[in-house]
Amino acid sequence: MARENRTDLQNVDKSDAPVAPEQTRSGQVYSPTVDIFENDNSITLLADMPGVRVEDLKIDLRESVLTLIGRVTPPENPDESDVLREYESGMFWRQFTLSEAIDQARIDAKLTDGVLRLELPKVETARPRQIVVRTVG
Amino acid sequence: MIVRRTWPSRRALDSSTADLDQLRREVLRLFETATSADLGVGVFPPLNVTQDADNYYLRAEMPGMKSSELSISALRNRVTLAGKREIQREHERVSYHRKERPEGSFNRTVTLPAEIDAQRIDAKYANGILALTLPKADEAKPRQITVKT
Numbered sequence: 001m002a003r004e005n006r007t008d009l010q011n012v013d014k015s016d017a018p019v020a021p022e023q024t025r026s027g028q029v030y031s032p033t034v035d036i037f038e039n040d041n042s043i044t045l046l047a048d049m050p051g052v053r054v055e056d057l058k059i060d061l062r063e064s065v066l067t068l069i070g071r072v073t074p075p076e077n078p079d080e081s082d083v084l085r086e087y088e089s090g091m092f093w094r095q096f097t098l099s100e101a102i103d104q105a106r107i108d109a110k111l112t113d114g115v116l117r118l119e120l121p122k123v124e125t126a127r128p129r130q131i132v133v134r135t136v137g
Numbered sequence: 138m139i140v141r142r143t144w145p146s147r148r149a150l151d152s153s154t155a156d157l158d159q160l161r162r163e164v165l166r167l168f169e170t171a172t173s174a175d176l177g178v179g180v181f182p183p184l185n186v187t188q189d190a191d192n193y194y195l196r197a198e199m200p201g202m203k204s205s206e207l208s209i210s211a212l213r214n215r216v217t218l219a220g221k222r223e224i225q226r227e228h229e230r231v232s233y234h235r236k237e238r239p240e241g242s243f244n245r246t247v248t249l250p251a252e253i254d255a256q257r258i259d260a261k262y263a264n265g266i267l268a269l270t271l272p273k274a275d276e277a278k279p280r281q282i283t284v285k286t
Contacts, residue, residue, distance in 0.1 A: 010181060050198040053264050079189050114200035
C-alpha cells in the first residue's frame, strides 16, 4: 500500500455539534470547521458550510454570543438510489462567545461557495480625553 | 487506493518510536475532536454517488474551491477528481484563535458499477458542492429483448 503524502488533503468527517438545541424535526446537526483570527480592528471568522445558500443561513449575535445556523436541503431527487454514501447532509450549527465588544452596525457577512466570511469590527475605544485639573482655594 | 481509517489504525511493524509517535498523535487528535463520536479519517473530498435509470450522480463537498485548481476526468467507468484546496492568505499581523479548515492537495478516483458516456458529463459547482451528472453509456443500460415466435 502506498504511503500517504503528508501534504495530501485528508478528509475528516463532519463532527456532530457538541451542544445543539434539539430540533423539532429529525436530522443530523453538524459543527462547521472554522478559522478565527483577529487584528487590531476586527475579528474575522471563516466557516466551511457546503450546501448552504444565502437564504438558508442565519447569523445571530446577542449578549456577546454569536450563533451560526445553516440549513441544507438534501440535493437528491426521490427517484435516485444510493451507490456510495460517504457524507450526510444536515444542518450546521455553532456558537461562540465573543470576548470583545462588537460594533453590530458594521458587521459584514459574505457567503461564497459554501464558505462564510464574517467580519466583526471591534467597538472603537473611546478617545482619551485631557482632564484639566482645577485648583481650588 | 481509497483508504478510510478509523482510530486506532493498524500499521505494519515499524520501529518502536514510530509506534509511539503515532500513538501520541492520535491521542492529541482525540483531545482536539473529543466531541465527535466518530473519529473517522477518510479521503478528501467526501462523495455521494446515486443513480437513477439514466444517470449516475456524483456529489462532493468541496467548499471554497473557486480560487483553487480542480480537474475532473473520466474514462469508461472511472471518474477522477484532482486538485488543490488553497486558503487565501490574510494580511500580516493577525493572530489566530482557531485554524480548523483544512487545505492541501487531493486526488481521488471513483469506480462506478457501469460505464458512462464521458462526452455528455455535466458538471456544476454551487454553494461549495460539486455535482456531476454522469449519463450511463447506452451499452450499460438494460435492454428489453423481444422473443420472436
